[in-house]
Amino acid sequence: MTEKFDYPFDPNYLLRKKKSIRRKLIEKNNFLEKRIAILGGSTTAEVKDMLEIFLLNGGIKAIFYESEYNRYYEDAVFANAKLKEFAPDIIYLHTSGVNISRYPSFSESAEEVENLILVEMERFSNIWDCISAEYSCPIIQNNFELPYYRGLGSLDNYHINGRTRFISELNSRFSAQARQRQNMYINDINYLSAWFGLERWYEKIFWYSYKYAMNVEAIPFLSHGIASIMNAIFGQSKKCLVLDLDNTLWGGVIGDDGLNNIRIGKENPEAEAYCEFQQYVKNLKDRGVILAVCSKNDEKNAREGFAHPDSILCIDDFSDFCANWDPKYENIRNSAKKINIGLDSIVFVDDNPAERDAVRSQEPQVAVPELGNNVSKYINILDKSGFFEAISLSSDDLLRNDFYQNNVSRDAAKSRYENHDDFLYSLKMVAEIKQITPIYLNRATQLINKTNQFNLTGRRYAATEVDLISKSPNYIALYGRLQDKFGDNGLVSIMIAAIRGDDLHIDAWLMSCRVLGRNMEYAMFDRLVMQATEVGLKSIIGHYYKTEKNNIVSNLFRKMGFQCVVVGGLPSSCWRLDISEAYTCKNNLIEVIK
């Protein structure tokens, strides 16, 4: 039994030792504090305890609200002063098969069964609507696991009166709702229970004795999954996968065995397993995970491995390629700098336990799963870890690797110019800066919640809040897109400012680091001032709230010409800029389209 929180962890160890584990985890500091309401249709105590541990391990300190036993509906739908006062950041609805009001009987007609489905959907839609209206926070909703028994055997799966069919139908309608609603995310217990094993999941003694809807041993996995979704919502998911090469991406040692003898392809079972793992990694890259290589090899040999005709991955798939004999943690630090991401956004995989240990001990921020050295398990371990959990897939995700590759071209171009402005000018940058519209809601929310460095206030918003703000006359809410001759950078910056009297308060100002040093912040600010002047505002108030990662913008307001008005006891500050007199635009390198 070991103290591990990354998959594959030991559920029974976590259950048995949860109190001391919690005690130790909570001694760390720099937690992100979040208020989480659990509305349960069955007992939730263990779900909460395990969730707390996984969140703490990921840097989130949760304050919990738990509904009374099986009061999820009442808590969500009726006026609830206690929950209102709690002001949840997230509401998790822990419901499952035991909360289905009624299953169809065998005598009911197709219309009656359909009606039963509609009634059930109505009940849950009502919950989701009420939560959205009252609390404007993201909802995590369990779907349903397959039934404990099948009255019709296999026929149960497709007969109109079957329970299995009934649940499958509800699940697909839950999914459709989650696709439609801005702020609702499914926790897929249908998948989890199948993977855990339905027979073990339905260890009914836990239901009869303690009203747990599932085997308590499954709960660590359940809570781990919920924590992964929460990490994604709060922008804490990992962004980059750093990979070893020999015996990680192919079998054998390229430097010793040579290109013709490494095992990748269809020739033998091991080669096939490496092929499938490369395909898995390629899929991650295709959905926006950044890839990098970190291998102890001569660079020439390392690169040659990807020339193998059966290699699925190619050199161009990697945003950084480190093959040398330096310690791996040093290479990982360099890669993080070059790619411009935090070390806590990185997952490192290596078949060699010594290398894993070295990275773990030198760079504890880097996630290093126990990959083992059996290639047929690599995919499962990485996939179940939830490191790269996503809550949406934006078009920017699909293009992300292009952005970073374009950055490499830009860096190459940069070396040809003596003056940075000349270089920027040569990029032929074109920006679109406008009020946020519904089409940009998802991407804007995603950017707000995962940008940590260029972020003045660190304030997070749910999609529903961004939606309300963008439509309110009391706010200016801008998005910025930036293109240049190397490609489209997508939506890269957000500003949210509240109008109070004659002042405009900048509540949120953030920008993706991939366009740092491109004058985009000036273009954004110019537009904000322009809009503020148009409605007759006299001054702009800027706030800087220090976080662990936003030191890079601690002096931004000074650079923009603000006067510091308050420096609190905290390393935070408040700034003012008078705009009642003529304002000179600060950006002259980016063309802003009208």
Added chain:
Amino acid sequence: MNIEEIKNRLTDIFRDVLDRDSIVLSQETTAVDIEEWDSLAHISLIVAIEKEFKITFKLIEIEQLANVGDMFYLIQQKLH
């Protein structure tokens, strides 16, 4: 397995689950004697005991336990 050995392993479980190293079990110990032993902790204890000894309890068996001593003997009986 003799009662003494069961008692030792059970004590470890109680100390882990309830997170207090000073817990000492005797045959007469009941939930009243140990402050941390509430109904939620009780579930955790049962789960941990089942895993530790690789046994499973029936509903009725758990309900009929009057004190820790009963638990010693129930475990011993299950291990036969």
